[in-house]
Amino acid sequence: MSDSAAKPRARDLGIPLQGRTGKHNAITDVRGVAVGHETIITGEGKLEVGIGPIRTGVTAILPRAEHSDPVFAAWSCLNGNGEMTGTTWVDESGFLSGPIMITNTHSVGVVHDSIIEWSQRTRNLKVGNPWSLPVVAETYDGFLNDINGFHVRRNHVLKALNKASGGPVEEGNTGGGTGMICHKFKGGIGTSSRTLHLADSDYVVGALVQANYGLREQLTISGVPVGLEIPDLMPEENGQTPRDSEQGSIIVVIATDAPLLPHQLRRLAKRAPLGIARVGGIGGNGSGDIFVSFSTANQNAMSDNELKTVTMLPNELMTDLFQATVLVVEEAILNALVAAKTMTGIDGNTVYAIPHERLREVLRKYNRLC
Amino acid sequence: MSDSAAKPRARDLGIPLQGRTGKHNAITDVRGVAVGHETIITGEGKLEVGIGPIRTGVTAILPRAEHSDPVFAAWSCLNGNGEMTGTTWVDESGFLSGPIMITNTHSVGVVHDSIIEWSQRTRNLKVGNPWSLPVVAETYDGFLNDINGFHVRRNHVLKALNKASGGPVEEGNTGGGTGMICHKFKGGIGTSSRTLHLADSDYVVGALVQANYGLREQLTISGVPVGLEIPDLMPEENGQTPRDSEQGSIIVVIATDAPLLPHQLRRLAKRAPLGIARVGGIGGNGSGDIFVSFSTANQNAMSDNELKTVTMLPNELMTDLFQATVLVVEEAILNALVAAKTMTGIDGNTVYAIPHERLREVLRKYNRLC
């Protein structure tokens, strides 16, 4: 984190954002959640498929860092031009039994099988079935990365899993988010959290996004039409600006320690689009906007043979969780944008970081700078 | 029940059926579940819309007879050419807050509003919202009944609700099932139950169906091609056999006292088609095959403001519940067929009861008579 410590975050720039964040303003503020990134950056210049340049990686989110105890989980989708494996069993069983990993579109398979191998060898799975149905999601980094070179390998997956920890989470050009583009600025990984008080207890809602979606003109920050105000600094391909179409996606992981049952977690996942909408996203046809949510409450809820007692937050109190979910998704995207740095990849293609000072000027113009 | 007591049931005829039934072999074997029918039969001869003849009714299923405490619930659908109101909130909240009522297709509205009135005036709703979103389902009885005469009225709904009780359930031409047709024999209401032992406890699964679907040639009873063996006794319209198309539907209500969460109850509801398939149904285009399931366990699970502790059966033990669900849906349909009696309705249209002795002969031919 030494390097990332230097990266500013959305609030550091004076962007007005609502609500009380957790300690790290990260998904890891949900106790037990661990995040690990493995970033692969090598080579420069002309694309040679299988050689590089490489601008990719893989990110692991472990719901209960050190335990294989499954969590209640659910998923949802805004626009399905993407992949998240393992969702059918999450939906059926209400449980997520392993890590969530995010990578590039053409590395889903290797990450999938590597998780199985890791699960079979290193995890002491006491309940459930002898097989694994991993959750792996992706977004497309082929503008910057030699995506058809299939550079993510088994060892990268294991490294990301092994590095996973709590505490601050590196953002921007890191892990699965390394080569991503968001509203035609450089995107990638972002995270945020909110704390809230419900039914006499304190809870946390956190999100981690791999943000790779959106057109420039749509970009809205705290209600300000930033994309219209900064129409330049567009991605460059052979020194030209390519057609402004959406070839991206956004994966959102939502975590909470509030005791939600699977059908309630689906409700959280369905709020992710509202956070995306606040930044201007519309779920374009080319976008794979897929969301997974889980709760770290209700430990040891899975069993092979005995009744389990679990705790449920009343539906009537979920509105505050919905609001928090919308806000952490919004802020996680902004954090990804703010942390990401200008990157040049295959064939010299370049994607620019959002310019921090100009962003502040635009916020000031609309009387929204904190 | 005095009259219905005389009606035979599928097992009485020697149809081989698997599993151990509850006391009444009825949905009411799930303790607390109450069923009430209101049957409306008047007039004969030529159809005069608004006058009759009338062959219809309404059936009420109350999950917790005397209490307004909501139950965990879910729904599913095989072919959606039908209506079940209230499912959107069942799906979202995981709760069913009132009765389930079944009537004819063109009386859904009056039953809907009458339940609201009854709920607002007679139930002491302590939690949730000030509005009601009733669950009302239907099948089409327009071959025998003056369906566009809108003969189900508010008072019929209240009577069905007020008559609801535990114990034996009347089957065949009764309540919402009065004018229904099943595999081109007379159909209607049927019910069945199974008991099973899981995780050191005894549980019951029960189903109630309003059976109004299916072509004759498809009819299969305990694996025997009964429909092919009894191709006559087809419905008569003006003394002719109308085109053998499916204009029916089947509504299935599944109840259990096993402690299932909403996402697990959805799994039960999704097994209803398997029971229908065992009788030969395929969910034809004209069919509205809609299923709702609920669990009477976990009393007082709904709250406005406090955490609730609920009990969950492990997924790993659900297979036996799935098997029981398939079997009770199958047997409930057979009970509807066996209990129903030949009926003549509008314009002298006639639908015949399945002939019991011939059915036994066919079973004997295939070595399946018990």
Next chain:
Amino acid sequence: MSDSAAKPRARDLGIPLQGRTGKHNAITDVRGVAVGHETIITGEGKLEVGIGPIRTGVTAILPRAEHSDPVFAAWSCLNGNGEMTGTTWVDESGFLSGPIMITNTHSVGVVHDSIIEWSQRTRNLKVGNPWSLPVVAETYDGFLNDINGFHVRRNHVLKALNKASGGPVEEGNTGGGTGMICHKFKGGIGTSSRTLHLADSDYVVGALVQANYGLREQLTISGVPVGLEIPDLMPEENGQTPRDSEQGSIIVVIATDAPLLPHQLRRLAKRAPLGIARVGGIGGNGSGDIFVSFSTANQNAMSDNELKTVTMLPNELMTDLFQATVLVVEEAILNALVAAKTMTGIDGNTVYAIPHERLREVLRKYNRLC
């Protein structure tokens, strides 16, 4: 429309809104779509259930004003604390066969049965089934209206259907929207449209909303935190401000003449939440946020017995339709807010209109006034 002609709309106040509207900036800009309202306002003072005061109504949207030819359609839901009947068959068949009607929560049934009666008697239904499965949606007006008095009657439904026409659409306190509340200001009916050019043709996307959702602090207009800037003028109950909880909902009807197949129309319906999010909505637990979409292209697509040739817009061109859908939903809500006038209903309960001049001041403060 004489009175409503005097009502300003969002753009009249200088709210900056993107995109090119159709002639009337209304759902009726989609050729053939007709809208009719029946408004019921009588009585003042103390609530007497069954007497009044009455502040309610019903709105009809006919996809092909004068024809019973079904349209391709789909639906979606953000938060399901509400009702929209008929969706199961829309989902299964891909067709919507009659009008869409919107009323209060406790009048869904009477509207449902009245549509059936109207369909059976006045429409010449040549294809499909002999039964009707109407689409009726609702939001809750019990803060201002004697909702348990069940004041919507058969004749109101017929009047709304018979009055339905193209051209300008009355907004605010009218039809089903009469007694509705939006972000704790007076809400109701709103509409908007966009025109766009795709694949060498001009298309229109229109939305009509019955807006009854949202907390004050969430209200955002063109990115400006209006709800935080105008925290007063809250609803009054017995001269007090009631708890700021959400007991509302929003129904959205989306129409287009772009040739979309049913699975593509579902994609449009799933964008409604993004428009709601732009105004600050989050789909609170008490909200029934249900959306239906249809296309007036592909006339005569339904048949009983012959292959049909239909036209399909490529998925690749749908992104612009998504953007338009988001914008018309947003603007329809704003139009509902701007058109609605302060209303006093049962027990003197009062809901205030958003104050136009103060709204303009707030927009000016954030440099967003046009």
Next chain:
Amino acid sequence: MSDSAAKPRARDLGIPLQGRTGKHNAITDVRGVAVGHETIITGEGKLEVGIGPIRTGVTAILPRAEHSDPVFAAWSCLNGNGEMTGTTWVDESGFLSGPIMITNTHSVGVVHDSIIEWSQRTRNLKVGNPWSLPVVAETYDGFLNDINGFHVRRNHVLKALNKASGGPVEEGNTGGGTGMICHKFKGGIGTSSRTLHLADSDYVVGALVQANYGLREQLTISGVPVGLEIPDLMPEENGQTPRDSEQGSIIVVIATDAPLLPHQLRRLAKRAPLGIARVGGIGGNGSGDIFVSFSTANQNAMSDNELKTVTMLPNELMTDLFQATVLVVEEAILNALVAAKTMTGIDGNTVYAIPHERLREVLRKYNRLC
């Protein structure tokens, strides 16, 4: 096919089955559909993870053998304890853009990435996106196969794809079905087809299954309780019969040349469970019962930029397609059972083929032998 030509099929044994089959009674009777298997069988004796014994493989189904032109498609699920990748985009877009491949549970990833590589290098993808979202499904063969040895490799995938052809399809212990178990007899790949006449045209419906599900006692063949009549010949593990639990699944691929739109193809996929139910399946908790359907009609329906004219079969004529779908799924499972041969795998574990003569005797006992 020389060897498989010797394998009998269900009809050869005198099992009574309804309907008129296509020329090969196979999914390949749908013109253009090609199937290729790659089978991997090596080693005997004690399991050494990574070495063997190996009893696995991979099967490819190409909707349009020689063309990359996408087909309309849909999917459905009975019990989701399994994986089928790529479904999110199938559901969203209505299109399936490549092959469907089926393998063992722990080889989904390698097959996934290998399809991408094959698609990127060998297919001339003219429309859509630069990325691939392959459809890969699985069932679990860990009772016979060294599943954690990850023995399916890139070259096996390419071989299955390259071998794909029309004509007869090998069944039983072949391709992805090599190590599978069905109702505790040896299972694997099976296929069947039906021809039907609708709207003045002839159409074909075909299914291919990878059958790996079911308990013995449930097994029903043409209504006859075969599983109860042949309770012996159970799988052997260390010379013992393991617990009779379900650790299997069934993948069903449904193909037709009837011109169905995506929402209509979903209706076909939803009928797969009815065919499974006819053989006694109930979708046990451990089962991954996932179904995909596609139509080879409507060539060149996908476009980047222009309207397309497509043909639609009326919903009213779909009932016969539903019936055909149920029958081909049932018969494909029976063909898998009948073709499969006794297999011994890891640690000497053995699964027996269903004994053909005893099966005929049982059918005769129930007067069902043709």
